[in-house]
Amino acid sequence: MNADWTVLAAGTLTTVQDRGRLGQAHLGVPRAGALDPPAAALANRLVGNRPGAAVLEVTMGGLVVRAGSGRWVAVTGAPVPVAVDGEARAHGAPVWVPAGATLALGTPSAGVRSCLAVGGGVAVEPVLGSRSTDTLAWVGPPRVTDGTVLPVGEPTGDPRSHDTPRPPRPGRLRLHAGPRADWFAPRALERLAGATYTVRTESNRIGLRLDGPALERVRDGELASEGMVLGAVQVPPDGQPVVFLADHPPTGGYPVVAVVDEADLWQCAQLRPGDEVGFSLLARPR
Amino acid sequence: MLTRTAGPHALLVEVPDAAEALSLATWARALPVDAVEVVPAAATVLFDGVPDPAGLVAALAAWSPSGSVPSGPSVTVPVRYDGPDLAFVAERWGTDEAGVVARHTSLEFVAAFCGFAPGFSYLTGLPQELAVPRLETPRPSVPAGSVGLAGSWCGAYPTSSPGGWRLLGTTDAPLWDQERPSPALLPPGTRVRFEAV
Numbered sequence: 484m485n486a487d488w489t490v491l492a493a494g495t496l497t498t499v500q501d502r503g504r505l506g507q508a509h510l511g512v513p514r515a516g517a518l519d520p521p522a523a524a525l526a527n528r529l530v531g532n533r534p535g536a537a538v539l540e541v542t543m544g545g546l547v548v549r550a551g552s553g554r555w556v557a558v559t560g561a562p563v564p565v566a567v568d569g570e571a572r573a574h575g576a577p578v579w580v581p582a583g584a585t586l587a588l589g590t591p592s593a594g595v596r597s598c599l600a601v602g603g604g605v606a607v608e609p610v611l612g613s614r615s616t617d618t619l620a621w622v623g624p625p626r627v628t629d630g631t632v633l634p635v636g637e638p639t640g641d642p643r644s645h646d647t648p649r650p651p652r653p654g655r656l657r658l659h660a661g662p663r664a665d666w667f668a669p670r671a672l673e674r675l676a677g678a679t680y681t682v683r684t685e686s687n688r689i690g691l692r693l694d695g696p697a698l699e700r701v702r703d704g705e706l707a708s709e710g711m712v713l714g715a716v717q718v719p720p721d722g723q724p725v726v727f728l729a730d731h732p733p734t735g736g737y738p739v740v741a742v743v744d745e746a747d748l749w750q751c752a753q754l755r756p757g758d759e760v761g762f763s764l765l766a767r768p769r
Numbered sequence: 770m771l772t773r774t775a776g777p778h779a780l781l782v783e784v785p786d787a788a789e790a791l792s793l794a795t796w797a798r799a800l801p802v803d804a805v806e807v808v809p810a811a812a813t814v815l816f817d818g819v820p821d822p823a824g825l826v827a828a829l830a831a832w833s834p835s836g837s838v839p840s841g842p843s844v845t846v847p848v849r850y851d852g853p854d855l856a857f858v859a860e861r862w863g864t865d866e867a868g869v870v871a872r873h874t875s876l877e878f879v880a881a882f883c884g885f886a887p888g889f890s891y892l893t894g895l896p897q898e899l900a901v902p903r904l905e906t907p908r909p910s911v912p913a914g915s916v917g918l919a920g921s922w923c924g925a926y927p928t929s930s931p932g933g934w935r936l937l938g939t940t941d942a943p944l945w946d947q948e949r950p951s952p953a954l955l956p957p958g959t960r961v962r963f964e965a966v
Binding site (some may be wrong): 505506508509510511512524610611620622623660661662663664707708709710711712713714715732733739742744745 | 779948
């Protein structure tokens with residue numbers, strides 16, 4: 484009998500993600516990793532996995548899988564209806580899926596990305612030390628599609644329904660000054676923090692693209708390509724900021740006015756096109 | 770050497786050019802410094818995932834520009850000189866297509882940094898007077914293995930992608946293979962020569 488899990492329907496975009504592929508940026512490799520790390524960590528805790536176990540990141544629901552082996556699962560992040568063989572089950576709690584049963588995720592009522600952890604983790608072959616799929620250059624395991632067969636690891640712990648801290652609450656995205664803040668008009672950071680931006684439809688795992696008051700540059704000319712950090716707020720010539728997320732290119736050529744605090748980036752995973760987002764400014768370092 | 774912060778756990782260090790960036794990155798990796806990523810680029814080195822930025826600034830103060838490009842392993846890349854921009858480059862260089870091939874294969878390049886795509890290496894070594902402008906409009910799809918020039922950079926596309934470089938030819942060299950322990954054929958520091966086939 485085959486103990487692997489089989490994807491019957493992959494939905495809009497489903498990928499395998501762990502905590503990302505670090506230490507490869509100098510080769511041009513994006514870090515990738517779950518876009519909502521607290522949701523991935525919670526899902527893993529609920530099924531007794533190690534924190535770095537690979538999960539499925541499901542964009543706008545629609546995933547249907549058949550369990551080749553019985554396992555505890557947990558669905559976190561964007562709240563979606565969860566069903567096992569057609570019967571409703573809880574979101575954000577351990578759910579037993581017997582061998583041969585079908586697990587289905589509906590459409591999220593809010594947010595964008597749900598995390599599905601399976602006891603033992605998704606055990607696809609790691610690539611360069613990580614099981615994350617990067618959607619910029621498609622480094623890592625291939626995208627999950629209808630019919631993908633997913634190996635599932637041996638459980639490493641017991642499920643826990645209690646003692647799990649609640650996911651953090653959404654709020655304004657806190658900003659640090661960026662390395663090229665001086666390319667912008669004085670008080671550009673304060674203006675960014677005081678404004679409200681709308682999430683554009685082109686947003687994806689690479690970047691959260693925003694629409695709102697343009698950030699005015701005071702220095703002309705092209706910036707030579709330079710290293711970009713996770714959460715960098717990059718400003719192309721049209722002045723509309725882009726927040727770099729997990730699959731961002733390791734280097735880029737537009738000035739970075741600010742950097743979103745890493746603890747707040749999970750919110751970018753859950754903002755829908757048309758949602759409004761605001762920023763707040765952390766104290767300038769030194 | 771000017772240091773800029775990029776959030777609480779990253780430093781962007783400005784240096785005069787790509788050769789110095791590679792020199793600093795190579796020196797810092799050998800120390801080694803406490804950073805998850807050390808990313809040389811055109812005129813900067815990004816240190817990311819730094820637990821102690823102040824300590825790193827202090828450590829970097831010991832570096833002094835060497836004036837020479839650090840040299841790593843040497844790789845020869847075979848090229849079929851059949852690119853669509855060969856005639857354009859020949860005209861810019863005031864020679865014919867055979868002259869472009871002779872010049873390009875006579876130079877030693879060094880991989881200064883990777884970017885744009887996994888395993889895409891920006892190679893230094895083209896004299897400034899041979900610099901060529903990019904295409905006004907990038908091609909929607911440049912085939913994998915294309916070898917080209919942009920400004921005074923030389924590079925080879927590991928995968929098919931849009932691109933605005935002036936294409937000299939094509940290589941079958943395995944520029945990127947994520948199944949290999951060292952997936953990039955031309956990581957920063959590699960010395961590169963091209964050979965006509």
